Amino acid sequence: MGLQAEPLLGALIGAGLAGALVLLVVGIRGTLVEPGRPPGRWTALWRRLTSPATASRLVGVLLVGLVVLLLTRWPVAAVAVAALVAGWPQLFGGLRAEQAQIARLEALVVWTESLRDTVAAHASLEQAIPASTSSCPLLLRPALTRLSGQIRARAPLDVALLSLAAELDDASADLVCAALILNVRRRGDRLAEVLTGLAVAAREELDMRRRVSAGRAGLRRGVQIVVGMTVVFAAFLMAFGGTYVRPYDTVSGQVALLVVVSMFATGFVWLRQLSAADPVTAFLARPGSPAVLDADHQRLVASLTGQPARSGAANGARQ
Secondary structure (H helix, E strand, C coil): CCCCCCCHHHHHHHHHHHHHHHHHHHHHCCCCCCCCCCCCCHHHHHHHHHCCCHHHHHHHHHHHHHHHHHHHHHHHHHHHHHHHEEEEEECHHHHHHHHHHHHHHHHHHHHHHHHHHHHHHHHHHHHHHHHHHHHCCCCCHHHHHHHHHHHCHHHCCHHHHHHHHHCCCCCHHHHHHHHHEEEEEHHCCCCCHHHHHCCCCCCHHHHHHHHHHHCCCHHHHHHHHHHHHHHHHHHHHHHHHHHHHHHHHHHHHHHHHHHHHHHHHHHHHHHHHCCCCCCCCCCCCCCCCCCCCHHHHHHHHHHHHCCCCHHHHHHHHHC
């Protein structure tokens, strides 16, 4: 006896209508944006979920799931195909994520060199940061604009730089912000030399990331071929399988299909991890997390600032 898909179909339609109603209310009310405060994690997540692109993708996922459910009467297949469509950018988005990281690092290098040139012209750090914001790359401009606003509001510069590091959330940006924080707290006179060293190191890291990203291209292409062939073969069986796939019409068949789908999903996730880049751990403190400036990073920052590596540097970065 075939499965009755009407209750599940009604639940999916109800969920879609509820989501559309929430998006409509949010669009009418709008949200209050504070220019001087970086968006929190939950705020950024909510903005992403309520964005037009996410809403259209959600509608597409629901439509694909409903079509598969109506054609096959298999709830597990409908959920699996909908999950595949929803997770497609994450499954094949490794190249885009790496390119975004490379672009952020390149923007950071350009801003660091611009800040170095401004400081070399005998400008203080409080003057150099707003001056470099107008000519900085577009990727960093919103964060640097908020930093300049905090400086104009006479917020402590070291605290504002910690907020900038938390917003950029990148290990290379942490290194630049740590050097600036140490300069603020110790008032050293070698900041231009420090920024020069940081810019050179960042450019070397940029070249290395580009080479690594090019080396992963073949592995990503292999993952795409494996996933594509699996999806095409599954679609062929569902369309022309006939008596071969008829056992999946029963409840026990759906349980077996769930096991098979779980195995393939695990394999896809494993393949995705093979082609993904390992994130570099940040070492400056984030809001709500303890500071993790280890001994190696203390020695690195101290070598750039010409100061001995002491526990005071770590304590300064923790605050």
